[in-house]
Amino acid sequence: MARLTGGDPSLLRRINSAVVLHALRATDCATLTEVTRVTGLSRPTVEGVVEGLIEAGLVVETAAEEGAARRQGRPARRFRFRAEAGHLLGLEIGVHRVAALLADLDGRVIGAQVRDVDETVDADERLERIRAAVAELLRRAGVPRGSLRAVGVGTPGIVEADGTVRLGTALPGWTGLGLGERLSRSFKCPVLVENDANAAVVAEHWKGVAKETDDVVFVLAGLSPGAGSLIGGRLHRGYGGAAGEIGALHLLGREATPEALLSTTDEPLHPLDEQAVAAVFAQAREGDQRALAAMDRFLHRLVHDVAALVLALDPELVVIGGWAAGLDGVLEPLRGELARYCLRPPRVALSLLGEAAVATGAVRLALDHVEEQLFAVEGTVTARRLAARP
Known part of the structure; x- marks a missing residue:
């Protein structure tokens, strides 16, 4: 990739895109004037960025407010972030159960699937159970697999950065398992594997007693x-x-x-x-x-x-x-x-989250990954491509 400099127009466009998208995501909907005021950007800049985000599928124009047509003049156009532009999965693979949570790009959970698992089943069977739970969850929610932007996974054991379980004595066949690589065969998006207790503390900080x-x-x-x-x-x-x-x-x-x-x-x-x-x-x-x-x-x-x-x-x-x-x-x-x-x-x-803590934390980990793409300057272009995928 070409080196970016401080005056590089592409860098400025990426910065502006991330700033505008962040402003729209922070509210239910907003006019161009409101976004201009919040971001400090010029109105022509905001208008151009919003049109680009609409083209990318991340922003949509909302219907005029009821009664607005009766006011004199044309009502201001309003826009919102499309949380439905993609989806996230949070998976728990535990000793006695596997669980899957489906969420939108705002982190709102829109579906869940839990299946009991015998503690003695081997790694292949346990992975097949979580795959079946995911398939059923997506089917019930009417969400295509291609809509997934990231998958977070919480599981017992010492987990390396590449998703390999270096030591996992709680589950048969878990030590040395390339869990991230195995699960990645089922998804076309990043799979992020984390220790279950680490996922749980992230969840409690996000939605639980440690907010x-x-x-x-x-x-x-x-x-x-x-x-x-x-x-x-x-x-x-x-x-x-x-x-x-x-x-x-x-x-x-x-x-x-x-x-x-x-x-x-x-x-x-x-x-x-x-x-x-x-x-x-x-x-x-x-x-x-x-x-x-x-x-x-x-x-x-x-x-x-x-x-x-x-x-x-x-x-x-x-x-x-x-x-x-x-x-x-x-x-x-x-x-x-x-x-x-x-x-x-x-x-x-x-x-406060009880049994849902690990899977909820896995959703948050997936959301963190997507947010880095949506709002970090370096990831804005990639995020546009992701949102445009069918």
């Missing part, structure tokens, strides 16, 4: 907890994508395994799965002393894992999500113990 907070730790609390962190509003992945893997802390010299912690007998709990642990917690609610002791050990282990992150990152807020967040008695012990261990105890809250 007003930029320093957040989200804990996917389960048998092997993971965490995602925002520092100054930016996702912290770590050097190799392994930040927040607090489920591995039990390897640091701890003698008690999760199977022993959650046992109500003299033998380790087998099989160690969510159903078995839920049964232990149910017994605890009924007053069984050994189950109460097991629940207490489980919660204290979780507190210690979370405290390690809190001491390292000093977040304003810790959000508890995942399977264990639905168990009775999780929040208060966490608050009390964090107050004991941490120099500045954070606020602690349950996730």
